[in-house]
Amino acid sequence: xxxxxxxxxxxxxxxxxxxxxxxxxxxxxxxxxxxxxxxxxxxxxxxxxxxxxxxxxxxxxxxxxxxxxxxxxxxxxxxxxxxxxxxxxxxxxxxxxxxxxxxxxxxxxxxxxxxxxxxxxxxxxxxxxxxxxxxxxxxxxxxxxxxxxxxxxxxxxxxxxxxxxxxxxxxxxxxxxxxxxxxxxxxxxxxxxxxxxxxxxxxxxxxxxxxxxxxxxxxxxxxxxxxxxxxxxxxxxxxxxxxxxxxxxxxxxxxxxxxxxxxxxxxxxxxxxxxxxxxxxxxxxxxxxxxxxxxxxxxxxxxxxxxxxxxxxxxxxxxxxxxxxxxxxxxxx
Amino acid sequence: xxxxxxxxxxxxxxxxxxxxxxxxxxxxxxxxxxxxxxxxxxxxxxxxxxxxxxxxxxxxxxxxxxxxxxxxxxxxxxxxxxxxxxxxxxxxxxxxxxxxxxxxxxxxxxxxxxxxxxxxxxxxxxxxxxxxxxxxxxxxxxxxxxxxxxxxxxxxxxxxxxxxxxxxxxxxxxxxxxxxxxxxxxxxxxxxxxxxxxxxxxxxxxxxxxxxxxxxxxxxxxxxxxxxxxxxxxxxxxxxxxxxxxxxxxxxxxxxxxxxxxxxxxxxxxxxxxxxxxxxxxxxxxxxxxxxxxxxxxxxxxxxxxxxxxxxxxxxxxxxxxxxxxxxxxxxxxxxxxxxxxxxxxxxxxxxxxxxxxxxxxxxxxxxxxxxxxxxxxxxxxxxxxxxxxxxxxxxxxxxxxxxxxxxxxxxxxxxxxxxxxxxxxxxxxxxxxxxxxxxxxxxxxxxxxxxxxxxxxxxxxxxxxxxxxxxxxxxxxxxxxxxxxxxxxxxxxxxxxxxxxxxxxxxxxxxxxxxxxxxxxxxxxxxxx
Numbered sequence: 001x002x003x004x005x006x007x008x009x010x011x012x013x014x015x016x017x018x019x020x021x022x023x024x025x026x027x028x029x030x031x032x033x034x035x036x037x038x039x040x041x042x043x044x045x046x047x048x049x050x051x052x053x054x055x056x057x058x059x060x061x062x063x064x065x066x067x068x069x070x071x072x073x074x075x076x077x078x079x080x081x082x083x084x085x086x087x088x089x090x091x092x093x094x095x096x097x098x099x100x101x102x103x104x105x106x107x108x109x110x111x112x113x114x115x116x117x118x119x120x121x122x123x124x125x126x127x128x129x130x131x132x133x134x135x136x137x138x139x140x141x142x143x144x145x146x147x148x149x150x151x152x153x154x155x156x157x158x159x160x161x162x163x164x165x166x167x168x169x170x171x172x173x174x175x176x177x178x179x180x181x182x183x184x185x186x187x188x189x190x191x192x193x194x195x196x197x198x199x200x201x202x203x204x205x206x207x208x209x210x211x212x213x214x215x216x217x218x219x220x221x222x223x224x225x226x227x228x229x230x231x232x233x234x235x236x237x238x239x240x241x242x243x244x245x246x247x248x249x250x251x252x253x254x255x256x257x258x259x260x261x262x263x264x265x266x267x268x269x270x271x272x273x274x275x276x277x278x279x280x281x282x283x284x285x286x287x288x289x290x291x292x293x294x295x296x297x298x299x300x301x302x303x304x305x306x307x308x309x310x311x312x313x314x315x316x317x318x319x320x321x322x323x324x325x326x327x328x329x330x331x332x333x
Numbered sequence: 334x335x336x337x338x339x340x341x342x343x344x345x346x347x348x349x350x351x352x353x354x355x356x357x358x359x360x361x362x363x364x365x366x367x368x369x370x371x372x373x374x375x376x377x378x379x380x381x382x383x384x385x386x387x388x389x390x391x392x393x394x395x396x397x398x399x400x401x402x403x404x405x406x407x408x409x410x411x412x413x414x415x416x417x418x419x420x421x422x423x424x425x426x427x428x429x430x431x432x433x434x435x436x437x438x439x440x441x442x443x444x445x446x447x448x449x450x451x452x453x454x455x456x457x458x459x460x461x462x463x464x465x466x467x468x469x470x471x472x473x474x475x476x477x478x479x480x481x482x483x484x485x486x487x488x489x490x491x492x493x494x495x496x497x498x499x500x501x502x503x504x505x506x507x508x509x510x511x512x513x514x515x516x517x518x519x520x521x522x523x524x525x526x527x528x529x530x531x532x533x534x535x536x537x538x539x540x541x542x543x544x545x546x547x548x549x550x551x552x553x554x555x556x557x558x559x560x561x562x563x564x565x566x567x568x569x570x571x572x573x574x575x576x577x578x579x580x581x582x583x584x585x586x587x588x589x590x591x592x593x594x595x596x597x598x599x600x601x602x603x604x605x606x607x608x609x610x611x612x613x614x615x616x617x618x619x620x621x622x623x624x625x626x627x628x629x630x631x632x633x634x635x636x637x638x639x640x641x642x643x644x645x646x647x648x649x650x651x652x653x654x655x656x657x658x659x660x661x662x663x664x665x666x667x668x669x670x671x672x673x674x675x676x677x678x679x680x681x682x683x684x685x686x687x688x689x690x691x692x693x694x695x696x697x698x699x700x701x702x703x704x705x706x707x708x709x710x711x712x713x714x715x716x717x718x719x720x721x722x723x724x725x726x727x728x729x730x731x732x733x734x735x736x737x738x739x740x741x742x743x744x745x746x747x748x749x750x751x752x753x754x755x756x757x758x759x760x761x762x763x764x765x766x767x768x769x770x771x772x773x774x775x776x777x778x779x780x781x782x783x784x785x786x787x788x789x790x791x792x793x794x795x796x797x798x799x800x801x802x803x804x805x806x807x808x809x810x811x812x813x814x815x816x817x818x819x820x821x822x823x824x825x826x827x828x829x830x831x832x833x834x835x836x837x838x839x840x841x842x843x844x845x846x847x848x849x850x851x852x853x854x855x856x857x858x859x860x861x862x863x
Binding site for chain 2: 169
């Protein structure tokens with residue numbers, strides 16, 4: 001701070017203002033009244049506990065009644081909670097009221113000292129550290145220091161190795177789905193195979209690959225296999241010849257797992273023919289092979305090529321030709 | 334001696350016989366703490382942590398952290414006979430078949446929200462009043478660590494019930510792990526014990542949620558409070574309050590009663606919320622299925638800003654040489670939050686470098702008296718607020734009849750344009766408030782009373798401030814900007830280089846102030862009067 005600055009007279013600190021006594025300090029009647037108020041608060045708390053226990057034991061948990069704003073409310077849960085709230089809240093209010101009304105409210109001044117020790121003590125301390133370092137030979141014996149560093153660094157590898165069995169290596173797992181050439185599309189839920197005529201124009205259906213006999217479906221299968229079928233008028237597509245050949249009679253199939261972060265792309269807007277992921281609003285244009293037209297996703301939804309089998313049921317013409325779901329480092333581009 | 338006193342003395346004697354701590358205890362039981370409503374924000378956090386421990390323990394008695402498939406057979410009819418994980422089934426069991434279970438679940442969730450909101454409010458109080466300055470940098474760092482861990486702990490907590498909403502959240506977390514360059518898919522497979530979702534994740538995060546993180550919280554909170562105790566609490570400036578003292582009330586009995594009472598009040602309010610305000614009704618979402626999703630998927634508010642960042646990211650992905658980098662996930666999901674939290678953690682050191690101020694500070698600053706810091710804080714808040722708005726863009730769109738695209742573009746542009754604007758405006762507001770303070774000290778408070786003078790002139794009566802008010806409004810420091818020497822002793826030009834220039838420039842911005850009125854000025858004005 002410059003000298004010039006200090007020469008200007010600042011407003012002086014008038015010191016702590018004089019203490020003003022409360023009514024409860026001067027008037028014994030007011031103090032007695034405050035005591036009674038505190039007692040009432042504590043009694044209210046006790047009544048709250050009684051209400052909570054009463055609700056727990058005697059109010060059936062299937063009793064509902066209507067409260068504006070809250071709607072149909074479960075009486076058991078409501079009164080148990082209110083009882084608990086009252087019992088806790090009024091203990092608190094009582095204690096605070098007691099402290100504010102009846103305990104001394106004179107402000108106390110305590111001293112504060114700078115944390116920095118006197119120079120002498122610091123010098124002594126520094127000296128001790130130097131001596132200790134010298135005694136340990138840290139400055140001189142660099143071989144010890146380096147090998148210790150090596151040993152400590154290496155010892156951290158054990159826990160890393162121990163965590164190896166947390167899971168298998170990904171291998172090619174992220175690239176594969178259960179879809180194979182000729183796998184039937186079955187409804188989810190229901191597992192019924194579907195024919196093209198089951199879908200009206202404008203309709204959407206979620207399908208999964210038909211289970212092979214004896215196998216079970218895990219959630220991790222659904223996380224890759226879920227497919228969305230959408231039927232448009234064939235004239236509405238704006239696809240190249242190859243992609244058009246992947247559709248069947250206006251029915252187009254996309255992976256339902258968002259190419260951004262893997263949520264289910266479940267919102268279909270019939271008017272605009274847009275698919276929207278409710279997690280981060282990536283928007284895909286169904287007529288243009290799920291091209292991303294808005295939002296953070298960088299890739300279209302993978303398209304599944306479909307056709308019908310001899311019995312007229314929809315089947316996969318080929319497996320997905322790219323990994324479904326979110327990106328990862330070794331994802332082939 | 335009264336009976337109470339006798340018991341007290343006996344207990345004190347018993348303790349001292351075994352510890353010799355009489356002197357230490359006497360000193361600490363009468364320790365003085367300053368009083369201010371904003372000092373209770375941290376208390377709220379502490380108490381909601383205790384509530385979380387109590388209600389969480391209750392929940393563990395019935396919760397089954399397992400992703401084994403079961404068929405639901407409980408009293409909630411709509412989900413009868415539906416396949417689900419044991420975790421979800423037991424969460425339903427707690428909600429419908431354990432008396433008080435739903436109440437405890439809701440208390441636990443509300444307490445978690447209060448815990449996070451309290452931490453953020455407490456952090457803002459500490460930031461805007463400069464309480465993080467030397468010697469309290471360590472406590473600031475612990476606090477930033479607690480906020481970070483709090484976000485993780487909260488996310489893991491609401492992920493445990495394995496409902497459709499929280500499962501979707503886990504899916505997103507998995508995608509972030511998977512997006513990490515080189516090791517992503519490996520880490521994801523390790524974390525989930527194989528392909529997503531597997532059956533390992535819920536049991537694993539359960540241990541982290543109920544054991545590992547709470548233990549770290551407990552340790553960090555203990556150190557945090559011990560440091561507050563040892564370094565003594567900061568206080569707001571005012572008459573009689575200096576850097577060398579603490580003015581307030583003794584721990585015993587005032588704060589025992591007030592703080593103890595406040596714990597019960599926080600618990601009571603949380604219980605009230607748990608009783609009347611439904612939160613996270615998992616039974617409406619159904620069990621998790623990766624092929625399904627709920628519309629309007631929203632994380633809890635402390636995750637919302639992250640989600641908003643991810644939503645507004647441009648669709649950038651690099652695919653080359655057979656490898657893929659998802660910038661659209663890495664930048665909003667890891668890089669920006671990483672930079673934000675690092676800057677927040679380092680702020681005390683950055684500020685002390687900018688100002689060259691290495692002194693101890695125990696008197697808080699009024700936010701207006703440090704315009705630059707206040708503006709930085711407001712700017713950061715506006716950034717978080719804009720991305721948080723985008724995190725709720727779907728709900729805002731339906732509630733206000735807007736399109737998601739409008740909100741997304743507003744926030745995409747806003748996140749770049751609004752924070753700098755907020756910085757400038759906040760700084761100007763602070764300086765204007767300083768000017769208003771100056772006006773008040775020198776010319777008194779406007780009373781709104783108009784008086785007609787004998788010659789017909791109307792004047793408004795100004796009321797002089799009390800000495801205490803004048804002192805409070807003028808006691809703050811008016812630091813000078815750091816000077817960078819143009820050349821050093823050997824004639825080398827600009828010896829500190831670019832870094833020195835930058836520092837001088839920042840320091841100059843930091844000291845921008847309206848000069849506080851001094852007593853000399855006031856005297857001059859007075860003598861100039863009629």
